[in-house]
Amino acid sequence: MPTERPTPILEARGVTKSFGPIEVLHGVDFALRPGEVHALVGENGAGKSTLMKCLAGYQPVSGGEIVLKGEPVSFPDSEAAEKAGVVLIHQEFNLAEQLSAEENVFLGRELKRGFFLDRKAMRARAESLLRELATPVDTRLPVSRLSVSQKQMVEIAKALVREARVLIMDEPTAVLTGREAEVLFDQIERLKADGVAILYTSHKLDEIARIADEVTVLRDGSLVANAPAAEMNPNRMAELMVGRELSDLFPEKLADRSPDVVLSVRGFSVPGYVETASFDLHRGEILGFAGLVGAGRTELMEGIMGLRPASGTIGRNGETVRIRDPKEATRRGLAYLTEDRKGRGLLLKYGLRENLTLLGLDRFSGIFVDEKAEEEALDAAIRRFDIRAGSRTMAVGNLSGGNQQKLLLAKTMLVEPEIVILDEPTRGIDIGTKQQIYAFINELAREGRSVIVISSEMTEVIGLCDRVIVMRSGRIAGEVSGAEITEEAIVRRAMGLEAKQRMEMAGEAVHVG
Amino acid sequence: MSAEAKVEPQRRRFAVDLHVIGPLLALFALVILGMSLNDQFLSAGNVTNVLARSAFIGVIAVGATFVITIGGLDLSVGSMSAFLAGVTIIVLNSLIPVAGGGWGTILLGMIACLLLGLGAGLLNGILITKGRIEAFIVTLGTLGIFRSLVVWLADGGTLSLDFNLREVYRPVYYGGLAGIAWPIIVFALVAIIGEIVMRRTAYGRHCAAIGSNEQVARYSAIHVDRVRLATYMLQGLLVGIATVMYVPRLGSASSTTGILWELEAIAAVIIGGTVLKGGFGRVWGTVVGVVILSLIDNILNLTDLVSPYLNGAIQGVIIILAVVLQRGRKGA
Numbered sequence: 001m002p003t004e005r006p007t008p009i010l011e012a013r014g015v016t017k018s019f020g021p022i023e024v025l026h027g028v029d030f031a032l033r034p035g036e037v038h039a040l041v042g043e044n045g046a047g048k049s050t051l052m053k054c055l056a057g058y059q060p061v062s063g064g065e066i067v068l069k070g071e072p073v074s075f076p077d078s079e080a081a082e083k084a085g086v087v088l089i090h091q092e093f094n095l096a097e098q099l100s101a102e103e104n105v106f107l108g109r110e111l112k113r114g115f116f117l118d119r120k121a122m123r124a125r126a127e128s129l130l131r132e133l134a135t136p137v138d139t140r141l142p143v144s145r146l147s148v149s150q151k152q153m154v155e156i157a158k159a160l161v162r163e164a165r166v167l168i169m170d171e172p173t174a175v176l177t178g179r180e181a182e183v184l185f186d187q188i189e190r191l192k193a194d195g196v197a198i199l200y201t202s203h204k205l206d207e208i209a210r211i212a213d214e215v216t217v218l219r220d221g222s223l224v225a226n227a228p229a230a231e232m233n234p235n236r237m238a239e240l241m242v243g244r245e246l247s248d249l250f251p252e253k254l255a256d257r258s259p260d261v262v263l264s265v266r267g268f269s270v271p272g273y274v275e276t277a278s279f280d281l282h283r284g285e286i287l288g289f290a291g292l293v294g295a296g297r298t299e300l301m302e303g304i305m306g307l308r309p310a311s312g313t314i315g316r317n318g319e320t321v322r323i324r325d326p327k328e329a330t331r332r333g334l335a336y337l338t339e340d341r342k343g344r345g346l347l348l349k350y351g352l353r354e355n356l357t358l359l360g361l362d363r364f365s366g367i368f369v370d371e372k373a374e375e376e377a378l379d380a381a382i383r384r385f386d387i388r389a390g391s392r393t394m395a396v397g398n399l400s401g402g403n404q405q406k407l408l409l410a411k412t413m414l415v416e417p418e419i420v421i422l423d424e425p426t427r428g429i430d431i432g433t434k435q436q437i438y439a440f441i442n443e444l445a446r447e448g449r450s451v452i453v454i455s456s457e458m459t460e461v462i463g464l465c466d467r468v469i470v471m472r473s474g475r476i477a478g479e480v481s482g483a484e485i486t487e488e489a490i491v492r493r494a495m496g497l498e499a500k501q502r503m504e505m506a507g508e509a510v511h512v513g
Numbered sequence: 514m515s516a517e518a519k520v521e522p523q524r525r526r527f528a529v530d531l532h533v534i535g536p537l538l539a540l541f542a543l544v545i546l547g548m549s550l551n552d553q554f555l556s557a558g559n560v561t562n563v564l565a566r567s568a569f570i571g572v573i574a575v576g577a578t579f580v581i582t583i584g585g586l587d588l589s590v591g592s593m594s595a596f597l598a599g600v601t602i603i604v605l606n607s608l609i610p611v612a613g614g615g616w617g618t619i620l621l622g623m624i625a626c627l628l629l630g631l632g633a634g635l636l637n638g639i640l641i642t643k644g645r646i647e648a649f650i651v652t653l654g655t656l657g658i659f660r661s662l663v664v665w666l667a668d669g670g671t672l673s674l675d676f677n678l679r680e681v682y683r684p685v686y687y688g689g690l691a692g693i694a695w696p697i698i699v700f701a702l703v704a705i706i707g708e709i710v711m712r713r714t715a716y717g718r719h720c721a722a723i724g725s726n727e728q729v730a731r732y733s734a735i736h737v738d739r740v741r742l743a744t745y746m747l748q749g750l751l752v753g754i755a756t757v758m759y760v761p762r763l764g765s766a767s768s769t770t771g772i773l774w775e776l777e778a779i780a781a782v783i784i785g786g787t788v789l790k791g792g793f794g795r796v797w798g799t800v801v802g803v804v805i806l807s808l809i810d811n812i813l814n815l816t817d818l819v820s821p822y823l824n825g826a827i828q829g830v831i832i833i834l835a836v837v838l839q840r841g842r843k844g845a
């Protein structure tokens with residue numbers, strides 16, 4: 001890092017923020033400098049989002065001040081902040097899905113020639129911007145047809161058109177695979193070289209150690225540390241965030257595995273996504289599914305659960321079964337926790353009780369639903385999964401991501417499945433909650449349940465699973481178990497570099513124990 | 514949606530209370546107004562008249578509450594009722610030579626009407642679930658079909674029930690039990706059962722879940738299509754029940770039977786606090802909504818304060834107000 005650092009372009013000075021009587025930010029100082037990445041880390045609820053929203057004009061500060069180029073400012077709204085070159089890129093993108101990429105890039109800033117839109121100029125500019133961002137997509141396609149990482153690049157292009165000097169990125173890699181994240185990091189380097197100041201948040205601390213110049217750690221709304229990234233490492237950051245020493249993030253793996261096969265899938269295809277996948281799942285095993293996003297892992301599991309049309313055979317404890325819909329899957333002892341907890345997992349406007357029992361409502365209803373039994377089940381779930389909610393009747397959309405995930409896990413476990421399929425169980429949640437969820441998963445395996453974990457986080461797959469199946473382009477590309485589970489082994493298979501392994505796994509291959 | 518997350522707890526609670534008591538307050542205000550304008554307003558005769566006439570719309574609106582709660586819509590109920598009335602009259606008339614002119618015939622006619630209602634609901638439901646067509650489009654289509662069929666059956670005129678049979682059938686609308694008219698009793702029963710089903714059964718919970726987020730419902734192992742189909746059939750059955758009570762009132766069916774009932778039913782549902790986009794339904798609210806609508810009509814007719822011709826305008830204002838008051842409620 002150069003000894004002489006540029007002067008900050010955007011600063012928060014002693015910023016406090018209150019919602020009603022509750023203060024959620026207690027006098028935070030934060031500075032963004034041109035050409036530097038300043039990472040903001042903290043657990044869910046530590047105040048990261050609030051600080052970002054204050055900086056980007058989405059919320060007014062309650063005390064302290066926001067300073068732009070040395071001048072105190074108060075943005076009346078996010079539009080004013082954007083005009084001043086401060087752009088926030090949301091985790092859930094703010095794109096109009098039906099409009100084309102180029103229309104999105106220029107949304108609200110359309111180029112005009114006289115009275116009419118200058119489509120040609122906008123297309124040319126959008127194309128060149130996206131090409132520079134290493135995302136050569138057809139800009140005429142509606143955004144809904146783009147992949148998640150491409151959408152992200154469209155968001156960045158949109159920010160660049162607005163001549164952003166400060167980019168605030170809220171967990172940009174949460175939905176990206178390792179390779180897609182690499183593209184993003186390259187672009188961040190480029191933006192830095194252009195003198196853009198970047199605020200970066202992520203729960204992936206190794207990423208932060210890699211790309212950040214400066215790190216600020218928030219805990220419970222207070223600044224607990226600010227240091228050059230060179231003086232930080234992921235362990236130190238995690239400890240500062242949680243406020244205690246995080247011994248082992250992952251629980252100890254079970255030593256031995258039962259030979260009983262509880263689920264055997266043979267020649268399973270989901271049209272358009274998965275081709276002839278075959279695998280076995282043992283009792284008490286934690287089986288990981290790794291691969292790039294779009295490799296067909298989610299679709300394979302949804303096919304097995306009867307959520308998608310599929311073909312192939314499923315054996316359950318040696319007996320061939322047909323699963324036509326999720327209800328039958330539940331009856332067969334399978335349960336699936338979706339990766340999309342807000343869109344597919346929870347009724348965001350309903351309270352905890354209704355959400356908890358939705359999947360297992362049969363268990364609470366004869367002719368009528370037994371609300372008392374539901375309340376008792378909620379008591380038990382809150383205790384077991386350590387769900388923290390302001391009130392039991394609050395809309396679950398207002399819970400933090402971690403608590404939503406715990407509730408979703410409780411909902412899934414309420415049907416007492418023997419086989420639990422968890423799709424990205426820790427996406428977008430903080431490290432303390434992650435540790436808890438890992439412990440729950442381990443506990444399930446110890447109870448003799450079998451767990452399938454789909455995860456795009458390499459450390460998670462490696463730290464948690466007894467065996468890992470790697471998928472690539474809709475096929476099972478390989479399998480590793482025990483001490484063989486290394487990042488390199490998984491990546492090689494996910495990228496198709498292990499052709500030999502693939503041959504072995506093709507057709508009616510049985511897995512090696 | 515995210516804006517709602519920032520609403521402070523106290524304000525939120527107040528808003529929810531207003532949602533709950535809003536329709537009741539409006540009803541109360543109308544009763545006071547009615548009483549002060551006309552001393553006959555609360556007479557047994559007038560009350561019976563108001564409630565009995567609202568029973569048809571009321572029974573249909575209970576069904577519409579479920580349909581709207583699952584995020585659907587049924588525009589065909591008025592035409593469906595006219596069609597059912599027409600066919601029931603034809604069935605009754607043609608049964609006289611076979612089964613005589615007594616209660617047996619009437620009972621058969623009622624059963625035919627109810628089955629036909631179920632069938633019509635099944636048709637709507639199948640097109641919506643299996644055909645994957647928007648409920649709005651399907652029921653707009655069947656609205657036209659049912660209406661056209663009744664006009665065709667009546668050959669452009671009026672289908673009339675046999676005069677003698679009409680005398681036998683008459684008590685179903687005009688008679689009653691312990692001084693309470695049958696339509697009022699039926700409406701009350703349908704409403705009470707409807708409220709219990711919505712509030713206390715797994716089916717009711719599933720309806721709300723589907724209307725709130727169909728994907729979540731599907732991933733929660735709910736048979737989404739089956740619940741929807743059942744809901745449109747329930748709506749059909751309730752239209753059948755309303756028609757069974759309607760036929761003896763006039764003893765005829767024509768191109769104008771049941772006209773705009775769908776709008777009155779939907780209006781009552783919305784005034785009652787059910788969320789138009791689905792996800793939250795309240796049967797008792799619908800009952801209040803139905804009574805509010807007929808009270809407005811009644812008050813305008815009893816007094817010469819405002820021309821009764823303005824009834825539609827006043828109802829329109831109330832519907833729009835109800836939706837404004839609904840802002841920021843849960844479920845959708």
